[in-house]
Amino acid sequence: MFLNLWHSFMQGRPVLTQASLSDASALAELHEASFARGWSSLEFEAMLADHNILTVVARRAGPATSRRPVGFVMVRRALDEAEVLTIAVARSHRGKGLGRDLMEEAMRRLYADRISTLFLEVSETNEPACRLYRRLGFAKVGERKGYYAGAEGAASGALVMRANLR
Numbered sequence: 001m002f003l004n005l006w007h008s009f010m011q012g013r014p015v016l017t018q019a020s021l022s023d024a025s026a027l028a029e030l031h032e033a034s035f036a037r038g039w040s041s042l043e044f045e046a047m048l049a050d051h052n053i054l055t056v057v058a059r060r061a062g063p064a065t066s067r068r069p070v071g072f073v074m075v076r077r078a079l080d081e082a083e084v085l086t087i088a089v090a091r092s093h094r095g096k097g098l099g100r101d102l103m104e105e106a107m108r109r110l111y112a113d114r115i116s117t118l119f120l121e122v123s124e125t126n127e128p129a130c131r132l133y134r135r136l137g138f139a140k141v142g143e144r145k146g147y148y149a150g151a152e153g154a155a156s157g158a159l160v161m162r163a164n165l166r
């Protein structure tokens with residue numbers, strides 16, 4: 001654990017930890033910057049206080065450390081299954097593998113909690129997210145046509161995806 005933190009610090013890579021209640025407003029900002037419909041700080045506070053929800057955050061490491069998260073993933077557990085509620089990475093940090101690191105860390109923790117299956121839902125037009133999930137072993141198990149409302153009445157379908165963790 002300490003060695004991992006030290007390596008991240010030396011390489012300036014974000015450090016992954018479990019979120020705390022005090023992250024609520026920063027997570028609301030990150031979420032609002034990433035999605036058409038944001039979730040409020042109050043909604044994040046309620047989710048962070050929920051013991052069935054796992055939230056992994058990425059914080060910048062290095063000498064000029066800002067403790068504000070630059071990415072996060074939230075997963076809800078139910079018996080031996082779980083679903084990804086949301087994942088977002090700050091625009092300035094995208095395309096560097098952070099989304100993948102966050103998902104892998106969440107999946108490791110779920111595996112340790114004896115979760116066997118992880119589900120998620122993603123817009124079929126969200127190319128970075130679809131690539132990320134396929135690379136992690138998720139496969140399509142369902143489709144909801146016209147699920148997401150788009151600009152000027154255009155709608156896109158939602159893919160339901162599943163990964164087996166054990």
Ligand SMILES: CC(C)(COP(=O)(O)OP(=O)(O)OC[C@H]1O[C@@H](n2cnc3c(N)ncnc32)[C@H](O)[C@@H]1OP(=O)(O)O)[C@@H](O)C(=O)NCCC(=O)NCCS
Nearest residue numbers: 034087088089094095096097098099100122128129131132
């Ligand atoms: C989806 C998201 C979390 C990915 O985070 P990230 O840190 O950029 O992801 P990574 O750097 O780990 O890259 C993941 C994959 O996406 C690809 N990718 C990254 N940016 C891309 C882009 N602009 N266009 C196409 N593919 C892209 C990467 O190449 C990688 O695929 P690969 O492993 O096949 O090379 C991030 O784009 C984001 O926050 N998007 C807005 C919120 C969102 O859509 N969340 C998902 C909701 S289901």
